[in-house]
Amino acid sequence: MNETNPVLSARKLRKCYGGQPVVDGLNLSIRRGECFGLLGPNGAGKTTTLRLLLGLIAPDAGELRLLDYHVPEEARPARLRVGVVPQMDNLDPDFTVAENLLVYGRYFGMSDAAIEARLPELLEFASLTGKRDARVPTLSGGMKRRLTLARALVNDPEVIFLDEPTTGLDPQARHLIWQRLRELTARGKTLLLTTHFMDEAERLCHRLAVMDNGRLISEGSPRELIEQNIEPQVVEVFGEHAAAWAQDHAARHAQRFEISGESVFCYVLDAQPLLAELQQHPQLRYLHRPANLEDVFLKLTGREMRE
C-alpha cells in the first residue's frame, strides 16, 4: 500500500432515511497514523457515517475507500484489518474476559493458538491481567470498556474506529482509556473516534471535523479550529443582572456575545476593556479564560438542545 494514500477517504457520501438525508455530501480523508475526531451533536450523522465507512450499510451515493478497498463492495477484506469499539457494550455476558477475546478472534479466522499467544499482551494493555477468568457481568463499566478496546485489537488492526469510547465512564476510567489511545497512536495505529467531549477531542485528536445535519462544517487541528472560528478570549459573566447588563454594555467591548439563561458568553480579541467595564458592576461575577473547542462547537452547531 502506498504510504501517501489516505487510510480512509470518502467523497460526496450520501445516505437518506425516509427521504431525509442523514449523511449529506460528506468528504473525508484520514491519513495513516493520525487520530481523527468526528464531533457533532446527537443526530448529526456520526454513527451513520461510521456504519457507512465500515460497509455495514450501503450509501445512496458517493465513493468510499478504506485501506485501498472499495466499500461496501470489498468491506469483508477491509474489516479484516479494522478494529471497532462500539458505542454500546456488546460483550458476551456468558463468557469470561479471556473467552470474549478468544471467541472474537475466531471471527477474524484466527487460530486458537494465535489468539492465545496474543492474550497476555491484550490483557496487559487493558489492565485486566488479573481478571482473565472473571465473567463479564462482574466487571465495572471502565473494565468493560477496556475489554471492548482489547477485543477491537485482537486482530492487530491498522485502523481502529471508536464510537464515543468514554461515554458513561468516571474520570479515572476516562483518563486510563485516553492513555491507552495515545499509546495506540504512538504505535502508528490510525484512530477514528466520535465524541461529545471537547476535552477528549482536544487532548487526543491530531485533526477534527465538526459535523452537523450530515455535513462537515469545519475541519482542522484543535488549534486551527479555535483560531479559524472564534475570538481567542472568552469572558463568562454570571448573575441575575447579567443578561440586562449584556443588552446595554456587552456589545461595546466584545466582538460577539451570547446570552444563555443567567450567563453571558463574551468573545473578545482583547479582554482588558471588558474586564475594566465589569469592575463597575460588582454584583456580576465573571470568569476570564482562553477560548476552547467547546466554544467553537457551540458556535458552529448552536446552543439549542438536540433530542
Next chain:
Amino acid sequence: MSKNHFALPRPSLRFVPIWRRNFLVWQKMAGSSILGHLADPVIYMLGLGYGLGGMLPEVGGMSYIAFLAAGTVCYSAMNSASFEALYSGFARMHEQRTWEAILNTPITLDDIVFSEIVWAASKSLLAGMAVLAVIWVLGLSHSPLTLWLIPLALLVGLCFASLGLIVTAIAPGYDFFMYYFTLVITPMVLLCGVFFPVAQLPPLLQNISAILPLTHAIDIARPLLNNVIPAQFLWHVAVLLAYTLLGFYVSLVLFRKRLSQ
C-alpha cells in the same frame, strides 16, 4: 426497501466461529439443556402413551405409545429449533447485541443468519437423539431404520429454524412470539398427526395438514419405527427443504431490512 435486500443469500464457512460461540455458551448450561430435551418429551410420551394408550389397543398399526413416539421426535425437534430461533435468536440480535459485535468483523449478515439456522438445527438434532434414546430404552422399536430419525431431526430443525427466524426478523419484542406459538405451532401440532392420525380430521383440515411441514416430517418418522421405508420419502424431504430455503431467504431479506435502519 432497497433492491440490495433481495440479493440471493451468500453464506460462507465463516459461520463456523459463530456456531462455536453458541456451543460454548451452551456448554455452560448443558446439564439443564439436556434435561429439558429429555424430560419434557418423555413426560408427555409416558403420560399420554400409557394413560391414553391403555384405552387404545392399536393406532395406525402400532401401539399408541410407539405412534406417539414417532410424532414426538418431530415435535420435539420442531420445538427446540423454534425456541432457539425465536427467543435465543432475538436475544442475540437485539438484547445482547451479539450480531452487532459480529458484524464489525469480516462476517456478514448472511453468515450470521445461516449460523442461527444451523445452530438451532443442532439443538433439534440433540432433541431428536434424546427422544430416540428413549424409544430404544423403552423398546418401542427395534428397527435399525430408526437411525434415520437422527438426520430427520436435523432437517426438521433446519426447516423450523428458518421459518422461526422470519418471526424473529419482524418481532418488536419477546411478547410477539406468543402469536407464532399460539397461531402456528400449536395448530400445527394438532393438525399434523402428532397425537392422532391425520385421517381422523375432517377433509378440509386434512387438506391444510397436507401442506404443513410437520406432517411431512411425521410421514417420514412413523414408518421408520415400523421398520418400513417411508412412501414418497423424497417428496417429503423435498417439501421440508423447500420450506427451509424459503424461510432462509425471506428471513434474510427481512433481517437485511431491519438492520439497515
